[in-house]
Amino acid sequence: MKYYIIAGEASGDLHGANLMKALQDQDAHANFRFWGGDLMQAVGGTLVKHYKERQFMGFAEVILNLRKLLGLIKFCKKDIAIFQPDVIIFIDNSGFNLRIAKWAKEENYNTQYYISPQVWASRASRVEKIKRDVDAMYVILPFEKSFYDGYDYPVHFVGHPLIDAIADRTQISEHEFCAKHDLSNKPIIALLPGSRKQEITKMLGVMLSVVEDFKDYQFVIAGAPSQERSFYNTFIKQANVSFVENQTYDLLSVSTAALVTSGTATLETALFKVPQVVCYKANAISYQIAKRIITLKYISLVNLIMDKEVVTELIQHELNTKRLKHELSKILDDQERIKFFLNYYELEKKLGGKGASKKTAELIFESCKSNRF
Known part of the structure; x- marks a missing residue:
């Protein structure tokens, strides 16, 4: 069967790749055409557009790049019409995908959505469009x-695909990791500043401002697969910290603590049982708009799933050197760390067991067969 998959950013690429592998197990003749990244491309099929081509953070950035986005939407519709897939699979990325889904349903395509848009966070009226x-x-x-x-x-509800992604990875010891990246034997504090240039620039400077206050630790920046090494060089030289590229899971597996930009990475950090401080700072205009439409008590997935404050969230003006230093000191305390571990184990239970990609692939494949016959 022919599958057209639309994913955005690094996390969508990861989940899309795992879903494609699971679909191949169901359908030996699976033919993929997709918007995604390197991981999806490694599985096979045809990459139409890389997610790097449409990475815009916040309302202001989207507006500034509106002409480009509208052009990509038009191109996507035309490309689907030429390919004539048995099913279109949307992965998160609501701003783009819901626009394509409206057109696709009008054209009588089979539309399947894996990883819901965050309509529960804002603009719940979008549920009617999804229905x-x-x-x-x-x-x-x-x-x-x-x-x-x-x-x-x-x-x-299929469970969380990160459970599989983390469980299936090749293990590495702390000694091996440090030797591989020429690190010292000091405990590691991981810095996960996000994947988009705008957010990395805003977040990493503040994160690095506390390095000199924790000389008994070594700080390591997790480079995003969406960015070139050269982009990070200024930050690395500025604070004399280490850097690893596209190896976030290995880094988290050996880290003592982490400073993490809000997003999927907060959940990944929790699943590796690493105490963390969640950071978020947006363009001032984007932040003011978001404040008026987002109705949640928390911004991190960890706190949202647990429905309580498990991890501290430093948002906008609260993300400053003084607060970050204080909160990082707290999560390095042994008693505080025990609380983290207990909450993280409870979080993992709530997410369900392994097999999210497999369950989803089975359901999508059955849907396709039903539509064909």
């Missing part, structure tokens, strides 16, 4: 099913 345009939704957060139930839209 109209999406044939099936596969959610990965436990509270999302009850949210959609409230709108009379049945969805499938």
Whole structure:
């Protein structure tokens, strides 16, 4: 069968690649055409556009690049029409994907959505559009099913794909990791500043401002696969810290603590049982808009899933050197760390067991077969 998959940014590339592998197990003749990244490309099929071509952070950046985005949407519709897939699979990335889904449903394509847009965070009115345009939704957060139930839209809770991604990785010891990257034997504090240039620039400078206050530790920046090494060089020289490229999971597996930009990385850090401080700072205009439409108590997935403050969130003006130094000192305390570990184990239980990609692939494949016959 022919599968057209649309994913955005690094996390979508990861989950898209794992879903493609699971679909290949179901369908020996799977033919993939996709928007994604290097991981999806490694599985096979045809990469149409790399996610690096449409990485815009916040409302202001989207508006500034609106002409480019509209051009990409037009191109995507044309490309789908030429390919004539049996199913279109959308992965997160709501701003782009919901626009394509509306058109696709009008054109009578089979539309399947893996990893729900965060309609529970803002603009819940979008649920009506999803009900109209999406044939099936596969959610990965436990509270999302009850949210959609409230709108009379049945969805499938398949568990979180990060459970699989982390469990299936090749293990590396701390000694091996440090030797490989020429690190010292000091405990490691990981810096995860995000994947987009705008957010890395805003976040990493503040993160590095506390390095001199923790001389008994070594700080290591996790380079995002979406950015070149050269982009980080100024930051590395500025604070004399270490850098690893596209090896975030290995880094987290040997880290004592982490400073993490809000997003999927907060959940990844928690699943590696690493105490963390969550950081977020946006363009001033984007932040003011977001404040008015987002209705959540928390911004990190860890706190949202647990429905309590497990990790400290330093947002906008609260993300400063003084606060960050204080919060990092706290999570290095042994008693505080025990609390983290207990909460993290409870979090993992809530996310369900392994097999999210497999479950989703089975359901999508069955949907395709039903549509064919």
